[in-house]
Amino acid sequence: MATEDRPGTGRDDRRPCAIALMGPTASGKTALALDWAERFDGEIVSVDSALVYCGLDIGAAKPDAAEQARARHHMLDLRAPWETYSAADFARDARTAIDGIVARGRLPILAGGTGLYFRALLEGLAGMPAADAEVRAAIEAEARARGWPALHGELAGVDPAAAARIDRNDPQRIQRALEVWRISGRPISAWQHDAAATRARLPLRVLKLVVAPADRAVLHERIARRFDAMLAAGFLDEVRALRALPALQAHPAPLDLPAIRAVGYRQAWEYLDGQGSAAAFRERGIAATRQLAKRQGTWLRGELDARRFDPAMQSAELERAIGDFLGRAATQGRPTRARVV
Template sequence: MPADTRPPAIALMGPTASGKTALALAWAQRHGGEIVSVDSALVYRGLEIGAAKPGAEERARVPHHLLDLRDPWQTYSAAEFAEDARAAIADIVARGRLPILAGGTGLYFRALLQGLSPMPPADPATRAGIAAEAQARGWPALHAALAEVDPEAAARIGSTDPQRIQRALEVYRLSGRPISAWQRAAAPPRLPCRVLKLAIAPDDRADLHGRIEHRLDAMLAAGFLDEVRALRALPQLRAHPRPLELPAIRAVGYRQAWEHLDGAGSAAEFRDRAIFATRQLAKRQYTWLRGERDLRWFDPARDGQRLQRALDAFLGTR
């Protein structure tokens, strides 16, 4: 097989508060890189402190892409992200710079690196029928039914994963085509670079939990609640009938802060709920990362030298 001569790019993945941003900044400065944010909160204007958005000083040191693309009352899809990210990466490569993709939004990484399947949208009637069958027969029985029509998907999906079983059966019943076939047909256009995929993830969850608490306390000290008060005062959000359903306000921390300012619990209770929500986000991110192929794992506290060697080998530097 001929060598891949495309220029390099780095994908820095990992759970929230694992240290991806600091590492991306250091590497970008050292290797002539530019950062492409892969974070579904950072696309929204006005989400600054609570989203840990890079500030003016960091942006002056290193060019950043895909920040502040939408107002907080607007939406932004994974498909839009993939298109915008491809354009940013092509521009960075064309200027001889190193793209560093950094963030924790798994769906965005999947849309960019693997593509999104143009499969049938959700159908409430079909879903209701599947749910009724599950109530009568149990999800393991529906998993067995899925195995008959789509053994590839059934092998990937656990028998106790109702959401994915339901979606796979829904797609098959709506289209007559297995969901695995839709997913295979979703190969995205080839990126103009070869990508080294790295997971920055502490081995010790207690370490990550401590980082989460420390970061939230720093955000509160920096005025996070005042930031949410300013969002609540925006006319477009004041007029919105269900602001808590907006993707921007559903971002971890923001939803809990919004509810606290609505009178739901004390400041201490808000802090506890925000920490719990952030830990749950990290847990989902670990689950997604474990399913990623060609991903190399590093503990930021223990594997610094090994991580640097992996980067140097990929870039061909010493």
């Protein structure tokens, strides 16, 4: 059942409204979020783990200057690419941004595809141990020596539940799960289970929408087309500029950094290190982006209170869902103008 239809959250609910626009990469979220922000007096809160980093623009499909001029954006360019940014950091900063949007009487539009960020923002985080730089450094050193799949195997031995839902090639989540275990002696899955009932949920009435093409082949074609457009726009030059930054040149393992591990950036970095041909780099970048979309799809299928639409085929149904949520007076006579590409 959709969030706004749960008991106690119907039309008598006086909490401010927000829209959570979720979807896999290249599903058309940016165009829809911009259209809705203009039509419904909204501001966009990016829910994307790559967009928080300065310098990750072309390859992360960050809204450009023209798009940012159309609607106010939040949660962009918050950290240098050699810094880290946790889901807890995001939840704190995004809630501050949302408080400001609501205070201005505007509609928060939460748009992105990072599931952990959405979960931290909408549901709150379990009260597990904070990050420990020394423990993280030790885990990263082990990963360089043994590889992340080996550390995933270690995780499976101490926390089978967490290992079952974390991909063996997902360094950030493997690292965090092992870090929690080593600090506390308790599996991260136990922390998450125990705290599930006491999380601080976002105090808004949220319409959760998932947008994605019904045909996976359509999404795959969009991913390839967008990757080629990024290359034409100077993506490799962007990565060369990142590589020239003194802080990244001095880093002992830049590919372990969350920013550089972002899809596309890792493959570009390796290519500029001399690994493979330009054609092979393109194929690896597209394949990695498709794998990201698959992981996002798995997460989105678990969002049982979200409503799902193919924006190209179900624009009228999507419009009705927003109209029912915001009220027909807010949407009447204002058809969707977004174009999904």
